[in-house]
Amino acid sequence: MVTTTGFTTIAKSVGKSEGIANLRVAEYPGAVGVHPEELVDTNVENVLFGRIVDELIKPRATAVQESASATGSPAANIVFEGTYDEINAHFRSKLWTDELPITPPTHERVEEFLKHTQRAADEVIAVLPQANLAATPRNIAVNAVMAGCKPELMPVLIAAVEAIADNDYNLNNIGSTWGVQPFLLINGPLAKKLDIENGAQLVNRGANPSLGRALTLIIKNIAGYKFGSSYMGTFGYPVNVVISENEEVTPWDPFHVEHGFKRGDSTVTACGTVTWGWPPAIYGTPHKTAAQAALKFLALETTKKPCLARLVERGPNGFRNMLTFMIAPPVAKALADEGYTKQKIRDYVYEHARVPAHELEFLIEYGHSEAFKLPDMIERGLLPEEYRVGPNEMVRVLPSPDVINIVVCGDPDRNRLMVLWGGYVSPVTKKIELLADK
Amino acid sequence: MSERVGVLSPEGLQRSGIINASRHLDTIEGKTIGEVYNNHFKGEQMFRAYRRLLKERYPGVKIIPYDKFPTVYVGGDPSSQKQTAKDIARLAKEWEVDAIITGNGG
Numbered sequence: 001m002v003t004t005t006g007f008t009t010i011a012k013s014v015g016k017s018e019g020i021a022n023l024r025v026a027e028y029p030g031a032v033g034v035h036p037e038e039l040v041d042t043n044v045e046n047v048l049f050g051r052i053v054d055e056l057i058k059p060r061a062t063a064v065q066e067s068a069s070a071t072g073s074p075a076a077n078i079v080f081e082g083t084y085d086e087i088n089a090h091f092r093s094k095l096w097t098d099e100l101p102i103t104p105p106t107h108e109r110v111e112e113f114l115k116h117t118q119r120a121a122d123e124v125i126a127v128l129p130q131a132n133l134a135a136t137p138r139n140i141a142v143n144a145v146m147a148g149c150k151p152e153l154m155p156v157l158i159a160a161v162e163a164i165a166d167n168d169y170n171l172n173n174i175g176s177t178w179g180v181q182p183f184l185l186i187n188g189p190l191a192k193k194l195d196i197e198n199g200a201q202l203v204n205r206g207a208n209p210s211l212g213r214a215l216t217l218i219i220k221n222i223a224g225y226k227f228g229s230s231y232m233g234t235f236g237y238p239v240n241v242v243i244s245e246n247e248e249v250t251p252w253d254p255f256h257v258e259h260g261f262k263r264g265d266s267t268v269t270a271c272g273t274v275t276w277g278w279p280p281a282i283y284g285t286p287h288k289t290a291a292q293a294a295l296k297f298l299a300l301e302t303t304k305k306p307c308l309a310r311l312v313e314r315g316p317n318g319f320r321n322m323l324t325f326m327i328a329p330p331v332a333k334a335l336a337d338e339g340y341t342k343q344k345i346r347d348y349v350y351e352h353a354r355v356p357a358h359e360l361e362f363l364i365e366y367g368h369s370e371a372f373k374l375p376d377m378i379e380r381g382l383l384p385e386e387y388r389v390g391p392n393e394m395v396r397v398l399p400s401p402d403v404i405n406i407v408v409c410g411d412p413d414r415n416r417l418m419v420l421w422g423g424y425v426s427p428v429t430k431k432i433e434l435l436a437d438k
Numbered sequence: 439m440s441e442r443v444g445v446l447s448p449e450g451l452q453r454s455g456i457i458n459a460s461r462h463l464d465t466i467e468g469k470t471i472g473e474v475y476n477n478h479f480k481g482e483q484m485f486r487a488y489r490r491l492l493k494e495r496y497p498g499v500k501i502i503p504y505d506k507f508p509t510v511y512v513g514g515d516p517s518s519q520k521q522t523a524k525d526i527a528r529l530a531k532e533w534e535v536d537a538i539i540t541g542n543g544g
Contacts, residue, residue, distance in 0.1 A: 002484070002539065003543040011543050016456065019456055021458050028484070032479050032484075040483055040487075041487055044491075057462050059462050060459060079447040081442055083441065084440075084441075087443070087445055091448075096449070105446050110446055124451075124453075127453060128450060133450025134452075170515045223450070224450065
């Protein structure tokens with residue numbers, strides 16, 4: 001198998017999860033997408049081809065034959081003993097946390113969760129890709145304890161594991177460099193009983209955050225998606241969220257009734273989103289360099305932000321805006337190699353991020369409480385005269401190049417970028433003073 | 439906070455057995471090499487280069503290009519992807535393929 005830099009570990013671990021030891025992997029050096037044609041040929045001839053030949057003809061040590069039965073630590077055994085801080089340090093070192101402190105999963109705490117299911121503690125609920133490890137009530141409960149869940153949420157988590165294990169959910173592919181964010185939708189009377197919120201700030205309130213965090217930990221520890229080795233999201237994603245439907249006020253059948261369940265049933269639906277931001281993969285071709293493609297994508301993504309009607313405003317009474325361009329290092333290098341400074345990138349996007357005037361006017365007139373048209377905006381000092389144009393003329397969506405903030409970050413081997421819109425705020429930066437500074 | 443307690447593992451249980459990867463080739467000369475492609479990451483250019491280099495360095499090699507095999511792709515679901523893998527394995531046996539170069543993963 002041929003991989004690119006950064007993807008050899010995931011290739012081997014997927015091979016192992018599928019039952020093949022010592023998968024033969026040859027790695028191409030770098031992020032091939034942003035490499036010009038000549039560099040790809042040079043890398044193949046001078047580096048990759050030799051690796052492929054080696055992999056084909058090199059003898060391999062025989063892997064130890066493992067038992068076909070469960071080989072992990074006996075599930076109920078104590079794996080570590082220590083204080084709160086020592087346990088947290090140990091769990092972080094084993095990559096078992098989401099980098100936040102966890103509640104120590106003691107036998108007693110786990111037992112409280114197991115009282116809320118009729119399933120045997122070590123019964124296999126599902127085998128979760130991509131590590132193909134078995135989820136049991138006990139290890140689901142361990143992750144739920146760590147996340148800070150209440151024990152009565154246990155049935156929801158068992159159903160959630162069954163949902164993400166389903167062939168249709170396709171958990172196999174959430175490790176994509178896109179940064180797919182799984183989330184749960186809870187329906188039915190149990191939601192209210194368990195304090196699962198469906199109203200204002202629902203993703204932050206009630207049981208929702210702890211349930212979302214438990215899903216994060218289950219995906220990491222049971223499905224085996226480890227950041228940087230098998231979970232490859234270029235920029236990652238924010239915490240997993242949980243939503244619930246307000247079935248008392250909805251004018252329609254709630255989601256679970258639409259899908260064949262009774263109104264009185266309670267359900268968990270495994271979902272996913274890239275709403276945090278889809279990161280386009282930047283390719284160079286003989287017709288357009290990676291830098292040129294990156295610039296076009298930055299401009300295009302800028303026009304796709306959700307509130308162009310506010311983004312376009314300017315002046316002392318204009319809406320506060322900031323855009324953040326997250327650019328993975330290989331894309332940044334491709335841009336810099338062609339002479340693009342951060343300011344040149346800002347200027348390019350300011351000039352090229354445009355939509356037809358009628359589209360902007362629709363967004364302004366029908367997407368806000370004030371039914372303005374473009375001329376009204378000009379009269380109010382929120383737009384300059386250049387917006388007094390025909391409906392099909394292309395107009396800028398940015399008030400100034402200065403609203404763009406450029407940050408080089410993300411997977412150092414990935415050719416992606418992402419544009420985040422931040423309405424209502426402007427960036428403010430302060431120096432962090434250390435004790436030694438005083 | 440200073441109390442010492444024992445804790446359980448959050449990890450899933452290992453279940454499946456492990457087999458070894460196929461035995462290595464003694465040489466590439468005279469062998470049949472199949473190509474399997476996922477339409478990703480400039481593979482067209484790279485497979486072209488492998489073909490050229492294989493034929494230059496191992497004149498007796500036979501190559502079955504990727505357009506003869508099913509395409510592996512991130513679309514579909516685990517069942518359809520496994521079926522594609524089975525189809526590729528069946529064709530490889532039928533055409534007496536000695537090794538497959540597959541890519542690009544990334």
